[in-house]
Structure formats: C-alpha cells, structure tokens
C-alpha cells in the first residue's frame with residue numbers, strides 16, 4: 001500500500017531509487033544539498049515527490065525514511081545529535097533505512113541512538129550500480145531486527161530485485177557489502193592480469209574471454225564487465241573507462257574492508273593487495289575512472 005516516505009541523498013544512485021519509490025505510488029519528500037538534484041527528481045516523479053528544504057523536514061508524517069549518502073561521515077552528520085534526523089522523529093517509531101555503503105560500527109552506534117530516540121534504524125546497502133538503480137534491479141543486503149526488515153522489504157522491492165536479511169545485528173548488511181566488494185576488486189584485478197598476459201601470449205581477447213567464460217576462471221568481471229575494450233559492448237572499458245563504479249569509491253570500500261579486518265584481527269591478504277593497487281591507481285590520476293581501468297594501467301606500464 002502507498003505510504004508517505006522521506007528520501008535523502010539524490011546522487012547517481014539515490015535519484016533513481018527515490019524516483020522508483022514515487023513511481024510505485026508512494027508520496028516521497030526528498031532532500032539533497034544540491035537543489036538541482038532535488039528538482040530533477042521532483043520533475044521525474046509523476047507528481048508524487050515533493051521538495052524538502054532541509055533533511056529534517058522529510059521526517060514529519062513519514063513512516064519510513066531512506067538515506068543514500070556518500071559515506072559514514074555524512075550519515076553521522078545527518079542522523080546524530082539534538083538537531084539530527086533521529087531527534088526530528090520525535091519518538092514516533094519512524095523506520096530509517098540507510099543504503100549508504102559505510103562502516104558497520106557506525107551503523108551499530110546510530111541504531112543505539114535511534115532506539116533511545118524512539119526510532120528504528122537499519123542498514124540496507126546495495127549492489128548493482130547505476131543501471132540496476134534506474135531499472136529497480138538492485139540487491140539489498142540488510143542488517144537489523146527481522147521485524148524491521150519485514151516492514152522495509154516491500155519498500156525495497158520498489159527499488160530492487162532482491163533483499164537479503166544478513167543478520168539481526170545492525171551493520172550486518174554493511175559487513176556483507178564490504179565482503180562482496182573486496183571479492184569484486186580481487187576478481188577484477190585477476191581478470192585484468194589474465195587478459196593482459198593472454199594478449200602478450202598472442203591470444204585474441206575475444207577468444208580468451210570465450211574460453212574463460214566457458215571455464216573455471218569465469219566470473220562477473222570476465223563475463224558481464226570485461227575490462228578489455230570491445231569484448232563486452234556498453235560497459236565502461238568500451239568507453240575509455242568512463243562512468244560506472246569509480247576507482248575512488250572502490251578504494252573507499254577496500255579501506256572499509258581493511259579496517260574491519262584489522263579490528264577483528266583477520267588476514268585479508270588479497271584484499272590488502274587490492275587496496276594498495278587501487279590506492280596506487282588513484283594516485284596516478286585514475287580516481288574518477290571505472291574500476292576496470294587496471295587493464296589499461298597494466299598495458300601502460302608494459303609499454304613504457
């Protein structure tokens with residue numbers, strides 16, 4: 001059934017997510033620090049999204065509020081304290097669904113604060129990227145009480161194809177997201193290396209990709225998002241690595257994984273190496289390129 005909702009953070013991902021909630025019939029009050037981002041969502045919402053002039057203004061009357069911010073830093077700024085979202089909910093039991101990729105520990109802290117303020121906060125980061133956001137095909141990984149997950153699930157269904165409850169502990173969704181992206185980085189870097197070696201052995205990249213994708217080396221990076229230009233049409237490698245999932249964001253996620261590993265004294269050797277490689281690429285001016293650009297980086301080093 002249709003609800004009154006709030007949505008904060010209308011960037012590459014959030015704009016499409018808020019629009020899909022409105023298209024599903026919900027009334028959505030939206031806020032972003034960018035007025036242009038607000039106006040674009042309101043214009044594309046079939047009259048069901050309306051302008052809020054501050055973050056807190058989305059809260060009154062909303063049964064649930066979704067946030068999709070860059071990182072934990074902005075999440076803490078917006079939620080916490082006497083002038084934050086949690087206080088603005090005035091003990092009305094508002095459900096806050098945070099889809100930002102952030103730190104599990106920060107989510108836990110905010111969930112405690114929410115409880116004290118008479119609100120509920122769960123984490124629900126996403127996988128899928130901007131195309132999946134636009135087409136309501138995201139995967140949500142959620143942490144928090146099952147009862148809160150069950151209330152969130154129909155709203156998440158308007159923005160995604162699958163929602164998975166990762167644990168009763170708030171932050172469990174972020175934990176799963178960090179593991180997924182660490183594996184994605186490792187498999188992408190490995191795919192780039194294999195494709196580059198194959199090229200130097202005289203193999204045709206299309207032919208090698210066909211072999212990998214019919215063999216045990218197959219992965220999302222080789223099959224759906226191949227890093228060699230021309231192998232898969234329409235992915236960032238085929239448009240000089242522009243758009244997509246930026247090296248800077250992958251580095252942020254790998255650092256979250258490394259911090260979580262250090263806090264829990266877990267060895268993540270490949271994750272650590274991947275973190276160093278993305279750090280190096282960002283330092284070489286590739287921060288705003290897609291994360292599959294390691295293939296080009298390797299070629300450029302080879303040709304020096």
Ligand code: NAD
Nearest residue numbers: 009010011012013014032033069070074100101126129130
């Ligand atoms: P983005 O930078 O495009 O969007 C963030 C939005 O938040 C911007 O519009 C910004 O103006 C707004 N914002 C920042 N501070 C604010 C504040 N204090 N109050 C209100 N609005 C504020 O980022 P994105 O690509 O949409 O990603 C959002 C989150 O989703 C990140 O944590 C990212 O890691 C994660 N994510 C991104 C992708 C992807 O492919 N882009 C995929 C999965 C997950």
